[in-house]
Amino acid sequence: MEKIVKESIRIASGQGFWGDLPDAPIKQAKKGEIDYLVMDYLAEVTMSIMQKQRMRNPEYGYARDFVGVVDEILDEISNKGVKVISNAGGVNPRACKEVLLNIAREKGYKGLKIAVVDGDDILPNLDELIAEGHLLKNMETGEPISSVKDELLSANVYFGCRPIVEALQKGADIVITGRVTDTGLTLAPMIYEFGWEYDDFDKMSAGTIAGHIIECGGQVSGGNFTDWEKVEDFTDLGFPIIEAYPDASFYVTKHEGTGGLVSEMTVKEQLLYEIGNPEEYITPDCIADFSSIQLEEAGKDRVRVFGIKGKADTPTYKVSASYNDGFKLSSTLVYCWPDAVKKAQKAGEILKNRADSLGLEFADYNVELVGLNACNEDPSIPEKELDELNEVQMRVSVHGYKRNDINRFGKEIAPLILTGPSGVTGFAGGRPKASEVVAYWPALLDKKAATPVVDVFEV
Numbered sequence: 001m002e003k004i005v006k007e008s009i010r011i012a013s014g015q016g017f018w019g020d021l022p023d024a025p026i027k028q029a030k031k032g033e034i035d036y037l038v039m040d041y042l043a044e045v046t047m048s049i050m051q052k053q054r055m056r057n058p059e060y061g062y063a064r065d066f067v068g069v070v071d072e073i074l075d076e077i078s079n080k081g082v083k084v085i086s087n088a089g090g091v092n093p094r095a096c097k098e099v100l101l102n103i104a105r106e107k108g109y110k111g112l113k114i115a116v117v118d119g120d121d122i123l124p125n126l127d128e129l130i131a132e133g134h135l136l137k138n139m140e141t142g143e144p145i146s147s148v149k150d151e152l153l154s155a156n157v158y159f160g161c162r163p164i165v166e167a168l169q170k171g172a173d174i175v176i177t178g179r180v181t182d183t184g185l186t187l188a189p190m191i192y193e194f195g196w197e198y199d200d201f202d203k204m205s206a207g208t209i210a211g212h213i214i215e216c217g218g219q220v221s222g223g224n225f226t227d228w229e230k231v232e233d234f235t236d237l238g239f240p241i242i243e244a245y246p247d248a249s250f251y252v253t254k255h256e257g258t259g260g261l262v263s264e265m266t267v268k269e270q271l272l273y274e275i276g277n278p279e280e281y282i283t284p285d286c287i288a289d290f291s292s293i294q295l296e297e298a299g300k301d302r303v304r305v306f307g308i309k310g311k312a313d314t315p316t317y318k319v320s321a322s323y324n325d326g327f328k329l330s331s332t333l334v335y336c337w338p339d340a341v342k343k344a345q346k347a348g349e350i351l352k353n354r355a356d357s358l359g360l361e362f363a364d365y366n367v368e369l370v371g372l373n374a375c376n377e378d379p380s381i382p383e384k385e386l387d388e389l390n391e392v393q394m395r396v397s398v399h400g401y402k403r404n405d406i407n408r409f410g411k412e413i414a415p416l417i418l419t420g421p422s423g424v425t426g427f428a429g430g431r432p433k434a435s436e437v438v439a440y441w442p443a444l445l446d447k448k449a450a451t452p453v454v455d456v457f458e459v
Contacts, residue, residue, distance in 0.1 A: 007245070010243050012241045013028070013242075014029075015086075017046075024217065024239045036082070037073070037085070038085045040216075042090065045322065047154040048438045050091045051322075059095050061092030062091070066088035070174065074103075077173050093176045097116050114175075115167035115175045115176065115455065117163040117178065119163075121178060121179075136443035136445060145321065145443060154322045157318075160180065161187040161285050175188075184208075184284070187207035199312070201286045201313075205286050205311075218237045218238075221254050222259070222260035225265075230263075231261045236258055238254035248306075250304075250306075262302065284447075286310045289310055321441035321442075327400060328437050329406045331432040332370070334425050335347065336423040337391065338387070339387065341387075341392055351416065367397075368397075369394060406434035413431070
């Protein structure tokens with residue numbers, strides 16, 4: 001039986017990152033009609049955090065907030081046909097699946113299908129890959145990953161949309177993935193519903209760009225907007241929705257009656273987020289040409305996007321790896337008028353001199369003056385204006401490879417209150433202590449060296 005192509009589908013964004021507004025996805029499912037709810041929980045550093053959690057507890061390693069969201073909207077999933085797609089599985093999507101299956105059983109839901117997409121975690125077979133000649137060179141430095149292998153915390157391939165499409169074809173109501181691209185979460189339902197071919201790269205690019213527009217949640221519907229004063233209601237910020245059509249055109253909108261703002265400018269700002277060459281936005285599914293995008297206002301909180309072009313995908317996956325890179329510590333003190341800037345600068349000098357006299361070893365030592373140069377490292381402010389600043393926060397940060405040295409430095413902050421410049425306040429929370437630094441290792445891997453795995457489980 002041939003699948004019926006829908007006239008349009010509505011794909012709602014529910015999370016832009018792990019820690020986003022907890023109620024946003026629930027409101028997306030309950031405040032209006034949607035077909036899909038997509039939630040992005042993963043950033044590069046998130047995988048290492050989840051890996052650490054899993055090492056401490058083998059039942060962890062996923063975004064546990066996601067479980068609460070699904071619990072709240074099981075009725076919309078089971079009875080209204082809303083499908084949920086999320087990379088909340090992190091480094092342990094199967095554990096996440098087990099928790100959801102148990103919740104659904106306890107609540108008496110029958111026939112619910114949950115798909116797991118994994119195979120992206122290549123850390124366990126890294127030695128084998130290296131032996132086969134996959135050096136996973138750092139894309140910035142050219143070093144092979146073997147140089148940090150003993151310090152690695154995570155190594156995950158960015159899969160594209162294909163395993164998600166496979167999961168939908170197998171009847172999944174909920175798709176839980178590991179590390180797939182943010183854009184693939186949105187592209188997949190378009191391919192599934194409209195029957196697009198994987199080699200139709202214009203359509204692949206359109207779906208990819210739709211995913212890019214809503215991957216950061218409320219950022220495209222008024223959040224973090226340059227002209228923020230045009231946003232009338234931040235309190236009940238409506239998260240974005242893609243209304244997609246088979247011809248690869250789509251609209252960016254949100255539920256009626258919600259706050260925020262969707263306009264040509266909010267969409268344009270999001271389009272510029274985290275892109276390099278606008279003509280070559282590379283994903284595992286295609287290379288999208290952002291310079292081909294056409295936009296037009298189509299009513300209140302409604303922007304039409306069309307005309308998108310694209311090219312064939314590359315033969316490699318991106319790999320996101322993370323590793324331990326020493327330790328860091330940060331602390332702050334606030335200095336008041338008069339001579340707030342001079343006092344803060346002197347405080348930073350004193351701390352550095354005391355660290356040197358103690359023989360403490362750092363890889364990096366940095367002092368920022370919040371209110372002066374924390375966002376602008378070389379401010380052109382006249383001396384007279386500096387003298388008039390009411391207060392400046394000195395933020396000192398150190399990075400090194402000896403935890404004891406970092407912790408010893410932490411004992412020097414509080415004494416500065418009585419042994420340095422006057423007019424100081426704002427110290428709280430006890431002595432700062434060293435915390436681990438997690439560094440990012442981007443690399444490329446031949447697509448033939450990694451294969452996604454899709455399994456479906458039914459309540």
